[in-house]
Amino acid sequence: xxxxxxxxxxxxxxxxxxxxxxxxxxxxxxxxxxxxxxxxxxxxxxxxxxxxxxxxxxxxxxxxxxxxxxxxxxxxxxxxxxxxxxxxxxxxxxxxxxxxxxxxxxxxxxxxxxxxxxxxxxxxxxxxxxxxxxxxxxxxxxxxxxxxxxxxxxxxxxxxxxxxxxxxxxxxxxxxxxxxxxxxxxxxxxxxxxxxxxxxxxxxxxxxxxxxxxxxxxxxxxxxxxxxxxxxxxxxxxxxxxxxxxxxxxxxxxxxxxxxxxxxxxxxxxxxxxxxxxxxxxxxxxxxxxxxxxxxx
Amino acid sequence: xxxxxxxxxxxxxxxxxxxxxxxxxxxxxxxxxxxxxxxxxxxxxxxxxxxxxxxxxxxxxxxxxxxxxxxxxxxxxxxxxxxxxxxxxxxxxxxxxxxxxxxxxxxxxxxxxxxxxxxxxxxxxxxxxxxxxxxxxxxxxxxxxxxxxxxxxxxxxxxxxxxxxxxxxxxxxxxxxxxxxxxxxxxxxxxxxxxxxxxxxxxxxxxxxxxxxxxxxxxxxxxxxxxxxxxxxxxxxxxxxxxxxxxxxxxxxxxxxxxxxxx
Ligand SMILES: Nc1ncnc2c1ncn2[C@@H]1O[C@H](COP(=O)(O)OP(=O)(O)OP(=O)(O)O)[C@@H](O)[C@H]1O
Ligand SMILES: [Mg+2]
Numbered sequence: 001x002x003x004x005x006x007x008x009x010x011x012x013x014x015x016x017x018x019x020x021x022x023x024x025x026x027x028x029x030x031x032x033x034x035x036x037x038x039x040x041x042x043x044x045x046x047x048x049x050x051x052x053x054x055x056x057x058x059x060x061x062x063x064x065x066x067x068x069x070x071x072x073x074x075x076x077x078x079x080x081x082x083x084x085x086x087x088x089x090x091x092x093x094x095x096x097x098x099x100x101x102x103x104x105x106x107x108x109x110x111x112x113x114x115x116x117x118x119x120x121x122x123x124x125x126x127x128x129x130x131x132x133x134x135x136x137x138x139x140x141x142x143x144x145x146x147x148x149x150x151x152x153x154x155x156x157x158x159x160x161x162x163x164x165x166x167x168x169x170x171x172x173x174x175x176x177x178x179x180x181x182x183x184x185x186x187x188x189x190x191x192x193x194x195x196x197x198x199x200x201x202x203x204x205x206x207x208x209x210x211x212x213x214x215x216x217x218x219x220x221x222x223x224x225x226x227x228x229x230x231x232x233x234x235x236x237x238x239x240x241x242x243x244x245x246x247x248x249x250x251x252x253x254x255x256x257x258x259x260x261x262x263x264x265x266x267x268x269x270x271x272x273x274x275x276x277x278x279x280x281x282x283x284x285x286x287x288x289x290x291x292x293x294x295x296x297x
Numbered sequence: 298x299x300x301x302x303x304x305x306x307x308x309x310x311x312x313x314x315x316x317x318x319x320x321x322x323x324x325x326x327x328x329x330x331x332x333x334x335x336x337x338x339x340x341x342x343x344x345x346x347x348x349x350x351x352x353x354x355x356x357x358x359x360x361x362x363x364x365x366x367x368x369x370x371x372x373x374x375x376x377x378x379x380x381x382x383x384x385x386x387x388x389x390x391x392x393x394x395x396x397x398x399x400x401x402x403x404x405x406x407x408x409x410x411x412x413x414x415x416x417x418x419x420x421x422x423x424x425x426x427x428x429x430x431x432x433x434x435x436x437x438x439x440x441x442x443x444x445x446x447x448x449x450x451x452x453x454x455x456x457x458x459x460x461x462x463x464x465x466x467x468x469x470x471x472x473x474x475x476x477x478x479x480x481x482x483x484x485x486x487x488x489x490x491x492x493x494x495x496x497x498x499x500x501x502x503x504x505x506x507x508x509x510x511x512x513x514x515x516x517x518x519x520x521x522x523x524x525x526x527x528x529x530x531x532x533x534x535x536x537x538x539x540x541x542x543x544x545x546x547x548x549x550x551x552x553x554x555x556x557x558x559x560x
Pocket of ligand 1: 386
């Protein structure tokens with residue numbers, strides 16, 4: 001294999017693994033939007049909160065497994081609580097009200113985190129070493145491999161849930177038509193709460209892998225910004241779309257960094273996803289896999 | 298079986314739509330509710346099934362009784378658990394779900410075993426749905442969607458079914474087929490049905506008892522056979538004038554409805 005081609009594959013693989021980690025976070029966003037039509041502007045802050053919970057538990061000399069269990073419980077509780085206290089009273093209000101509420105939640109979390117934890121970046125060590133892993137021509141840091149594996153596992157589990165379980169089918173029915181779902185005996189509010197709790201679970205895992213990669217401080221919330229190009233690309237309500245969208249964004253970033261940055265002196269990685277997002281918005285506003293209204297006359 | 302006593306319904310706290318409506322649905326009987334566009338038929342069904350709330354509507358007076366239980370003010374999903382289910386006007390299948398997934402969602406209040414049985418039961422009444430079981434329901438034909446809407450409602454194993462204009466937008470042959478199946482369902486599954494229709498000929502043909510609604514009030518009531526012979530009904534609701542020619546609202550109506558949903 002030529003050196004050029006090797007470089008290309010290395011960029012692709014590294015981009016794909018980071019991209020899968022974006023997908024994981026985007027999945028939280030999609031779950032909520034799909035079931036409840038709410039746009040969650042606090043998804044990045046959910047991840048930050050999860051990271052902070054884990055480092056707090058680890059800081060108390062507890063083993064990692066305790067950290068994982070605690071963060072899962074806390075984030076599920078947080079999802080349920082948020083739906084109950086903040087979002088349910090907004091049911092039936094304009095979409096903007098919900099958006100504003102999530103922006104408010106984001107601001108509160110970003111303010112609170114440093115208040116409780118201090119402002120310095122805390123490490124979130126995972127027992128996976130830091131020996132790079134060779135995959136073909138690429139070498140990836142182990143955390144990227146772990147992050148990608150976790151993301152793929154979650155996608156498999158959620159695909160199964162929505163296709164095969166009765167709860168998953170009911171949740172899709174709610175997403176399709178809330179009024180009819182109610183009339184079929186489905187407690188719509190309970191499913192809303194479930195969607196937020198599921199976003200909590202996804203964020204817990206996102207907080208662990210992203211926290212381990214970047215360190216935990218208030219900046220961790222910034223990974224949430226990548227959610228938007230990913231879901232615009234994949235479709236706000238498509239689980240598969242979040243997966244593919246994440247992969248594409250990760251790869252585009254990586255290729256931009258590898259090929260363009262040397263000429264322009266860096267930084268293309270940070271805006272390339274948004275350029276792509278705007279292009280997609282112009283060509284396919286519902287995303288690559290998003291649901292179009294089925295039209296029949 | 299189902300008794301509506303003098304109910305009033307208000308939308309948005311100010312728009313009074315039902316002004317004291319009373320209807321009785323006898324056990325094992327088909328009762329039909331007729332009326333022109335905007336009379337308040339759909340509102341009546343929504344008031345009974347409890348979905349009114351999600352449209353900011355409210356029953357402000359009167360009661361709704363299912364058997365011995367008072368169900369007005371209950372939430373829709375609890376009403377369904379008690380054995381009353383609404384089939385919506387315009388079919389409203391879960392478009393992104395397959396035929397079979399629609400049925401599974403319809404059986405939400407039942408056990409897993411009952412859902413399996415229910416699917417077989419629905420397929421036995423609507424064999425066409427069986428052929429389309431894996432198809433995304435948004436792409437089914439109008440008639441198949443109507444069958445699915447009725448089948449989906451059966452999945453909750455109801456005692457009372459509210460049927461809102463099942464004939465809407467369907468060819469006469471299909472309407473006949475679907476009404477035939479509804480008749481068999483009532484007999485064999487011991488259902489009680491409240492059937493809202495604009496197609497008064499079909500509705501009075503299958504029903505035992507009928508009500509006519511105008512402007513949020515019941516203006517006429519009686520056994521279906523009597524109503525069929527009533528000259529007012531003939532003129533206004535069967536759309537027959539002296540020459541026997543028919544007028545139809547259907548086309549304008551369908552258009553109007555789409556507009557309303559989109560907004
Ligand atoms: N959600 C709502 N908010 C406010 N007004 C409503 C609402 N739904 C219906 N209405 C009004 O209530 C009245 C009765 O409507 P309804 O849908 O019950 O009539 P209908 O008899 O079912 O008519 P159609 O035969 O056209 O379906 C109409 O004037 C309608 O505009
Ligand atoms: Mg109606």
